[in-house]
Amino acid sequence: MTKIQLSVACAAYDRTRSVWDGDVSIDGVDLIYNTVEPEEAFHRAFKFGEFDITEMSMSSHTMMTSRGENDYVGVPAFLSRVFRHSGIYIRTDRGIKTPADLAGKKVGLPEYQITANVWIRGILEDEYGLRPESVHWRRGGVEEPGRGERAPIALPKEIDLQQIPDDRSLSQMLATGEIDAVIGARAPSCFLQGAPNVGRLFSDYRAAEEDYFRRTRIFPIMHMIGIRRSLVEKYPWLPVNVYKAFLQSKENAVHSIGEICHLMATLPWVAHQWEEARKLMGEDYWPYGYDKNKHVIDAFVRYHHAQGLSKRLVDSKELFHPSTLDISKI
Incomplete structure (x- = not known):
């Protein structure tokens, strides 16, 4: 199959590094990778539509979806999560x-x-x-x-x-x-x-x-992956392939954190912190996928609407391409 050439923009997280350095590929895609700070990616994607695949603000994505004006389709790969x-x-x-x-x-x-x-x-x-x-x-x-x-x-x-x-x-x-x-x-x-x-x-x-x-059981989601809607309409296989690549990249990063023989992060007790996170939050403490995060996303869209940022209460499933909602069954 001839690969399509697409641009991607996201921050240089450990969980995206395998996609960035080519250890993990997106099937069917020849990738042009742009390492961009999140705020810059949001601005350039939503205002100018510069990127085919982009890190997206959960709030901006929800707001544009509620207005029916979103040029991007979501994929439940949650690149940024932070307790606030x-x-x-x-x-x-x-x-x-x-x-x-x-x-x-x-x-x-x-x-x-x-x-x-x-x-x-x-x-x-x-x-x-x-x-x-x-x-x-x-x-x-x-x-x-x-x-x-x-x-x-x-x-x-x-x-x-x-x-x-x-x-x-x-x-x-x-x-x-x-x-x-x-x-x-x-x-x-x-x-x-x-x-x-x-x-x-x-x-x-x-x-x-x-x-x-x-x-x-809420680990707040900040950012996710979005794909240009026109591309998804043309290549319906793209959302799942993008999800699988970013999932594998995240799993590679989590595995490297647990390597105690040679520390991959510049912190002396990073492996201990990894063990503590797993004790509190479970083995999959940074989950991707819709089903594992539905309660988190439902809370967010409720907050977003109650605070006057969504024109209507968005169903959390609306934020993602349908093919990615039951990805765990593939």
């Missing part, structure tokens, strides 16, 4: 001791719609009763002033979301006390530099995240 209790940074001099204390506070975020913030708000509401409308949201760049939403959003009228001044960053405003907290995927530099009166809401975030997983 660690992503809440606070002024420690404002009486914020529990999540409920964020009510009435000014909380900064880089974008209302990013996946990390959908998860954080959903967890804060589900677990601690903090409703999004009880918070004064302030949007802007974490380090660089002037950031706005990557795609237009129309939030419920009860949500107070305001842009910060164009000459200010969220990190600056948290350091000076102009805002009370920041949520997001990246730590503000004022926290990393040890600014006075800046800390995490969950100081022992690992314990909080482990407890959350024990109770909910």
Whole structure:
């Protein structure tokens, strides 16, 4: 069979390396691989359609699917997953001791719609009763002033979301006390530099995240793989072949983590951490596939709609090509 030449864009994760370096191929595809930071891949794919296969934001994919405007079809290979209790940074001099204390506070975020913030708000509401409308949201760049939403959003009228001044960053405003907290995927530099009166809401975030997983069995999904819709219509075999390749690449990465004779990651006790993750989360602690993750995806689409980012409640199956929904049976 003559191979088709396709471009792919995603970050240089250990779990994608086998596809990147050619140890694992996508059957029927001659791949042009672009190592791109996630935010850049999202922007170039959704705004300009530059890539045939791309890492995708779970939030952007859900939003565009709800609008019927999505040029990409999802594949349940979840390249990025992160517990998000660690992503809440606070002024420690404002009486914020529990999540409920964020009510009435000014909380900064880089974008209302990013996946990390959908998860954080959903967890804060589900677990601690903090409703999004009880918070004064302030949007802007974490380090660089002037950031706005990557795609237009129309939030419920009860949500107070305001842009910060164009000459200010969220990190600056948290350091000076102009805002009370920041949520997001990246730590503000004022926290990393040890600014006075800046800390995490969950100081022992690992314990909080482990407890959350024990109770909910949710390991939050951030990013997935998408394929250009027009290509899937032309080559219906493509979604499953892409899924199988990225699954094998992930399995190769997990195997290498457990190699204690020669450490593949630059951490002294990486094999011990691998064993601890398996004890808590099971052998397949970073699962791909729809069935194994349905409860996680269902929670996310519920949060997304409740927070006003989806025009309608999306059925989680809509996010993926039908051929990949029962991939475990192949």
